[in-house]
Amino acid sequence: MAKAKTTRASAPKVVPVAGGETHQTASDPNARITTNHGVPVSDDQNSLKAGPRGPALLEDFVLREKIQHFDHERIPERIVHARGSAAHGYFELTKSLARYTRAKMLTEVGERTEVFARFSTVAGGAGSVDTPRDVRGFAVKFYTKEGNWDLVGNNIPVFFIQDAIKFPDLIHAVKMESDRGYPQAASAHDTFWDFIGLMPEATHMIMWAMSDRTIPRSLRMMEGFGVNTFRLVNAKDEAVFVKFHWRPKLGTQSTCWDEAMKIAGADPDYHRRDLHDAIESGAFPEWEFGVQVLTQEQADALPFDILDATKLIPEESHPIQVVGRMVLDRNPDNFFAETEQVAFLPTNVPPGVDFSEDPLLQGRLFSYQDTQLSRLGSVNFHQLPINQAKGCPFQNLQRDGHMQMQVPKGRANYEPNSLAEAGEDGGPREDPKGGVRTAPVATDGGKLRLRAESFADHYSQARLFYRSQTEIEQAHLASALVFELSKCSFGHVRARVLGNLRNVDETLAERVANGLNVALPAKSAAAASPIDMKASPALRILGKYPDSLMGRSVGILVTDGADGAVVKALRKAVEAEGATVKIVAPKVGGVTLKGGQALAADGQLAGTPSVIFDAVALVVSEVGCAELLSDSAAIDFVHNAFVHLKAIGHSPQAQPLLDKAGVTPDAGVVALKSDAGPFLPPARTRQWDREPEVRMLA
Ligand code: HDE
Numbered sequence: 001m002a003k004a005k006t007t008r009a010s011a012p013k014v015v016p017v018a019g020g021e022t023h024q025t026a027s028d029p030n031a032r033i034t035t036n037h038g039v040p041v042s043d044d045q046n047s048l049k050a051g052p053r054g055p056a057l058l059e060d061f062v063l064r065e066k067i068q069h070f071d072h073e074r075i076p077e078r079i080v081h082a083r084g085s086a087a088h089g090y091f092e093l094t095k096s097l098a099r100y101t102r103a104k105m106l107t108e109v110g111e112r113t114e115v116f117a118r119f120s121t122v123a124g125g126a127g128s129v130d131t132p133r134d135v136r137g138f139a140v141k142f143y144t145k146e147g148n149w150d151l152v153g154n155n156i157p158v159f160f161i162q163d164a165i166k167f168p169d170l171i172h173a174v175k176m177e178s179d180r181g182y183p184q185a186a187s188a189h190d191t192f193w194d195f196i197g198l199m200p201e202a203t204h205m206i207m208w209a210m211s212d213r214t215i216p217r218s219l220r221m222m223e224g225f226g227v228n229t230f231r232l233v234n235a236k237d238e239a240v241f242v243k244f245h246w247r248p249k250l251g252t253q254s255t256c257w258d259e260a261m262k263i264a265g266a267d268p269d270y271h272r273r274d275l276h277d278a279i280e281s282g283a284f285p286e287w288e289f290g291v292q293v294l295t296q297e298q299a300d301a302l303p304f305d306i307l308d309a310t311k312l313i314p315e316e317s318h319p320i321q322v323v324g325r326m327v328l329d330r331n332p333d334n335f336f337a338e339t340e341q342v343a344f345l346p347t348n349v350p351p352g353v354d355f356s357e358d359p360l361l362q363g364r365l366f367s368y369q370d371t372q373l374s375r376l377g378s379v380n381f382h383q384l385p386i387n388q389a390k391g392c393p394f395q396n397l398q399r400d401g402h403m404q405m406q407v408p409k410g411r412a413n414y415e416p417n418s419l420a421e422a423g424e425d426g427g428p429r430e431d432p433k434g435g436v437r438t439a440p441v442a443t444d445g446g447k448l449r450l451r452a453e454s455f456a457d458h459y460s461q462a463r464l465f466y467r468s469q470t471e472i473e474q475a476h477l478a479s480a481l482v483f484e485l486s487k488c489s490f491g492h493v494r495a496r497v498l499g500n501l502r503n504v505d506e507t508l509a510e511r512v513a514n515g516l517n518v519a520l521p522a523k524s525a526a527a528a529s530p531i532d533m534k535a536s537p538a539l540r541i542l543g544k545y546p547d548s549l550m551g552r553s554v555g556i557l558v559t560d561g562a563d564g565a566v567v568k569a570l571r572k573a574v575e576a577e578g579a580t581v582k583i584v585a586p587k588v589g590g591v592t593l594k595g596g597q598a599l600a601a602d603g604q605l606a607g608t609p610s611v612i613f614d615a616v617a618l619v620v621s622e623v624g625c626a627e628l629l630s631d632s633a634a635i636d637f638v639h640n641a642f643v644h645l646k647a648i649g650h651s652p653q654a655q656p657l658l659d660k661a662g663v664t665p666d667a668g669v670v671a672l673k674s675d676a677g678p679f680l681p682p683a684r685t686r687q688w689d690r691e692p693e694v695r696m697l698a
Helices: 061-071 164-174 190-198 200-209 257-266 270-280 296-300 335-340 359-376 460-468 471-486 491-504 506-516 564-576 622-628 632-643 652-660 677-683 688-694
Strands: 013-016 022-025 084-093 112-121 136-144 147-154 230-233 239-248 286-294 321-330 353-355 553-558 580-585 615-619 648-650 669-671
Touching: 084 136, 084 270, 084 335, 112 321, 147 239, 164 190, 164 359, 190 200, 190 491, 200 460, 200 491, 239 296, 257 270, 257 471, 257 632, 270 321, 286 296, 353 359, 460 491, 471 491, 471 506, 471 688, 491 506, 553 564, 564 580, 564 615, 564 677, 615 632, 615 652, 615 677, 622 652, 632 648, 632 652, 632 688, 648 652, 669 677
Parallel strands: 553 580, 553 615, 615 648, 648 669
Antiparallel strands: 013 022, 084 112, 084 321, 112 136, 136 147, 230 239, 230 353, 239 286, 286 321
């Protein structure tokens, strides 16, 4: 029997670094595999056997160590926000908040602070798809000089519930139903809507969740919000309330619902890939960082409670001050070690940032530290490289524990001690002046288990949100409600949700009832009568993105015999706007252009549908087009681009394909010549005027 060949040429080098950790580099050609304890391995292809045909020997510690490590490669995924994508970058302060806070990170203008940002879906498991209808997590770890600050937010400024004690119920209701184990990553099912109908406080968040905000085009094109109200505390211990905001440089953009569902099949990693590729190509995602600051008096004047996380503060009445920017410029080196093991804790705040009494936030202050123990398995999870306080040393008298990675020296593991008087190291001491201090806020009094009266208005801001939307966005929101409630099999649940919607807006409730073809039930009783607030255009998405192709992607479908000059002109014009071009061809080996030149393909047609592009062009020959007419992938490519309201540029030879795909002429269907100019304006946006022709909306 032939002996298997052993190879070891491409093994990564394991380099010991300070502190006894190891990290790997891939470049040393003489690097050799060792066991985890440094013993060189001579053969990584064959296990140790008694004779050439076995049995295997228990003595083989190389095999056992390797298999055992593999057996334990997974850690429990996050109970929520399990599917995430992340990147490294920096935060730069552009305006000092010294009047309000003593946090150095928010007062030293021009200072750059290293960050790690993780974006996530909420409901699905770690292996679920990127584009379900779902809220997105927006968590940023700032490695400040005064300890890590974790701003663990979402892409929506409000939340479903007012009190942390309802969080396990909310999450149980939205995740897979517990007897059947489905649906994965979807809120369109009985238990979610049953819970929502019974929780009127969720109505405002439901407006956001059913808007296009929950089907983002890209993680780079999402707003972010701290959601809970925090405090800033200055050097004189004076406190103000603060809300945190992130605004994407590329604007806020979304997909169409039908498109999002199809992307889930075409590219389950659509958002993860998009973030990775953008950073890899040097198109670094960027956000403005802003704050809304309110004094106690200003907060008291609001028509709702600033501690209620189901409410936002309209930016028209309380403007956002932009004070910094975040740029993500480096992909993680290792998904597990960084994106999976990063542990965000809302309790991580530098001196000068403080909590409010928001009862949702108060529960979060316990939960995150606690969850890391079952997820990362050790009280020493802060020692993992991604979680370490990089901007400053950490030192205290805590010791030992599972997976202690440090080797603390000396006897000082208690405080107070007077070891210094005996010439020994006495260890670190508390810092009353520079340390984190809680603002001396008075409490309301007695110990009570109740919901404050000031939290009773559940509908005014839901109404504000709905009525602030454009007609197109209102139609999408109503249609999303129809879609979700149509997946709900209980008539009484649908009726209860409709009864709640009547408190938001009668026309919305009617639209949804019509879309379901059910009678409108009686209006639900409201704990507090809703008030009409001044519309807030800032709550829209439409009109919130720049008139540019920047950061987007155009797919050009080509065939043999296509006109290379048109492809070239398109590429030049699109790339000049900061967008990317992908060539799609019937075969991955590419095509031969008119004149005999070869053109390489980036993707094969069946695996590269138009849903993954923002606009498409069809540059085909007469013969090539005739062949495409009998390929459903080509017809879908064109049809979907049309119904997803995308611009379609085409050479005249593509007309039969346009006809077969049901494309009718409009301003977004553009004949291409060697000048690509006319294709650009429609490609920069969606063709909203087309929507009534292609979709029945509620
Ligand atoms: Fe979380 N949340 N949450 N959450 N949350 C977690 O912590 C929790 C809430 C948010 O990329 C968990 O490390 C409670 C609001 C994000 O790693 C857990 C309550 C907001 C992430 C947890 C809330 C969030 C989490 C699960 C109600 C927006 C992912 C794994 C009081 C401001 C962070 C983990 C990442 C993760 C608890 C409500 C955002 C279980 C109890 C409101 C972005 O600790």
